[in-house]
Amino acid sequence: MIHQNRRKELLSKLDDNAVVIVSTNSEQKRNSDVNYPFRPDSSFWYLTGFIEPDAIAVFSKNNYTIFLKPKDITKEIWNGLRLGVEMAPKTLLANNAYDIDTFLDKIESLLTSESSLYFDAPGNIGWKDVSSTNKLNQSIALKFRNRTQLLDPYLSEMRLIKDSTEIQHMQTAADLASKAHMQAMIRTRPGLYEYHITAEFDTLFRKEDSEHSYPPIVAGGENACILHYNENNKLLNDGELLLIDAGCEILGYASDITRTFPINGKFSEPQKEIYEIVLKAQKSAIASIVPGEAVNKPHEVACDVITQGLIKLGIMDDASSLRDFYMHGTGHWLGLDVHDVGTKEINNTIRKFKVGMVTTVEPGIYIRKSDKVDSKYWNIGIRIEDDVLVTEDGHHILSKAAIKELEDIEQLMSQ
Structure with missing residues (x-):
């Protein structure tokens, strides 16, 4: 509930047609097939409470959609359980949940021509940094670079x-x-x-x-x-x-x-x-x-x-x-x-x-x-x-x- 209230408070500071997109980190390779211990992006964690890698949240006054990794029995044997698409709406209090790989196909349906698009990506650099090592963030940077507004000034004031x-x-x-x-x-x-x-x-x-x-x-x-x-x-x-x-x-x-x-x-x-x-x-x-x-x-x-x-x-x-x-x-x-x-x-x-x-x-x-x-x-x-x-x-x-x-x-x- 606390994360839901934070999303509501953030939206109250934006215009009525605001749509917010925030993403979290990907796992980072340490060497060979070993990753560094994962920690979610702080702003994403602050707004969603979700701690798995490779996820994107999209929310407005009338909708909250989460994109995340689907269940995968084989990978879960090696790396632990995932929340998965089916359980995500109930657990994260979202209206909808989809496979992260469908984000670029579905994002337009969550926007209108009047939408004011605000974003925040790991590191507070944002998706306009097309050199991002996260390939999805890189694609989003190219797709939305002329439409987005900075979310960080509003979010930082809340987190302060x-x-x-x-x-x-x-x-x-x-x-x-x-x-x-x-x-x-x-x-x-x-x-x-x-x-x-x-x-x-x-x-x-x-x-x-x-x-x-x-x-x-x-x-x-x-x-x-x-x-x-x-x-x-x-x-x-x-x-x-x-x-x-x-x-x-x-x-x-x-x-x-x-x-x-x-x-x-x-x-x-x-x-x-x-x-x-x-x-x-x-x-x-x-x-x-x-x-x-x-x-x-x-x-x-x-x-x-x-x-x-x-x-x-x-x-x-x-x-x-x-x-x-x-x-x-x-x-x-x-x-x-x-x-x-x-x-x-x-x-x-x-x-x-x-x-x-x-x-x-x-x-x-x-x-x-x-x-x-x-x-x-x-x-x-x-x-x-x-x-x-x-x-x-x-x-x-x-x-x-x-x-x-x-x-x-x-x-x-x-x-």
Whole structure:
């Protein structure tokens, strides 16, 4: 029913003659006859709740038709059961269901000369991308390229505001990821390898019928200064820090948490100095999140705190050097995608926070070897990231269960 309501709400934002077409992903080959694990396209999943590959939904105010793979006894022996055409209308609350291979033959019967055609295809690129590896999407791109209108602006606005069910899934994902981060703190010690700690996340997520929402970053020492480091195979050295950026997915909804802590369980004085700046920046940025505040406010606040802190330590002379040490944004939208849909501006004006939005807050400081910086700070990379829901009275930190106070981390690791 929730997906039916979403389709109805979307259509209410379009004109009366609107016909919406959305498609999901195809399976992607890994090598030989082995595919990558399949995940449906987020927008298709959001509107239909259907999780099988190679499907297209077409709906208007008076009709909902789903095209999908038919039952195939032989293939089901190898790959598992399919919903099939006969069961699809009842299960998906559709008026009609057809074999996906008949889409090009039947689509015209679902349109009129007055139809306004809106589309969305995997990746939000749409069917106008005729280079698509999905042959059906490629054919549709050529067939409808002069008739279609972008659906993404309307759909992204809907997905940007989470309902109570979505928030519940995201809270569950944040709780599980928080548990994994603290378990990693307990397990970490010098002499292990980054992949040993990565395995802690793998194991806990799978035990809870979850999976990573993105490839995890488990970065010891100087590797923490590589923003999207994912080799996760180096030795963990005594006296260095470990930065872990990892989250999980629950029923499609993502968590995204980063914690940084000492491999031996005790922060050195230089590490403490940098950590305290990042933590202050993060707390101040989170505190700025309230309904009606500009969405770029957390970044402005974090930049101010980090600038002042690094100048005080003598690492920077002025704000002009900030991007040498903090070169990314302070947050992004979070939802079905870990970098979820939604713009930061509307009509060239900075968007305001609204109740139901979920954003990450993740300031960091990364200090590489440099003649311009005291060597005691070299190879210190620290990022602290939480998932924050905008509420009527301000905000709620979904990932608050993952400890981040310096003393709490040291106490936990001492166990």
